[in-house]
Amino acid sequence: MPSNLIDYFNKSPRLGVLSTSSTDGRVNTAVFGSPQMTDEKTVIAATADNRTFANLRENPYAMYTIMETGESITEWKGIRVYMKLKEYATSGELLDMIRNEAAKFVGEEGAKMIYACLTFEIYEVRPLVDLGQGWEKSI
Numbered sequence: 001m002p003s004n005l006i007d008y009f010n011k012s013p014r015l016g017v018l019s020t021s022s023t024d025g026r027v028n029t030a031v032f033g034s035p036q037m038t039d040e041k042t043v044i045a046a047t048a049d050n051r052t053f054a055n056l057r058e059n060p061y062a063m064y065t066i067m068e069t070g071e072s073i074t075e076w077k078g079i080r081v082y083m084k085l086k087e088y089a090t091s092g093e094l095l096d097m098i099r100n101e102a103a104k105f106v107g108e109e110g111a112k113m114i115y116a117c118l119t120f121e122i123y124e125v126r127p128l129v130d131l132g133q134g135w136e137k138s139i
Contacts, residue, residue, distance in 0.1 A: 005037070005040065005125065006037045006040065008079070009035075009043075009079070009081070010036050014033070014066060015031055015033050015066075016032055016035065016066040017029055017030065017031055017064070017065045018031075018035070018045070019063045019065070020051075020055035020059065020062045021061070022054070022058050022059060026055075028051045030051075030052050032045060034046045034047075034098070035064055035120075042121060042122070043083055043119075043120040044118065044119055044120075045118045045120070046102065046116070047114070047115060047118060048113045048114060048115050049115040050115075053088075056085045056118065057088075060086075062084075062085065062120065063080055063083070064080075064081045065080050065081075065128065066078045066079050066128075067128055073129065076129055077128060078128030078129075079126065080125070081122055081125050082125070082126070083120035083121060083122050083123065084120060084121050084123060085118060085120055086121050087119045089117045092117070094117050095114070095116070095117040098114060
């Protein structure tokens with residue numbers, strides 16, 4: 001596992017995959033670039049009014065995966081961050097700030113698609129490839 005999880009998680013550029021599930025088990029996986037760790041237990045992300053957001057309102061558990069390729073699968077690097085949605089906001093100062101920052105990268109029209117700000121609590125971090133090396137970290 002990276003020695004400085006926050007720096008690794010927040011490095012740019014990077015993309016990751018956010019996986020969610022509805023209460024009846026329908027899984028959704030989506031590419032997300034917005035999640036940022038604000039401290040060792042908290043992740044903030046932005047989302048449109050989409051399947052990810054619908055799933056999180058039904059089932060607050062999610063996993064964010066960051067991947068970096070290697071020469072072979074055992075040399076791939078990355079982490080799996082297991083999280084629980086603590087709260088979300090569809091208005092407010094934090095959401096406005098996120099939209100303003102997003103507009104710099106995706107333009108005004110893209111930023112308008114951001115519907116909600118999500119706040120997650122991290123409860124476990126695991127390596128991308130777990131070969132029984134005991135790298136799990138419960139938080």
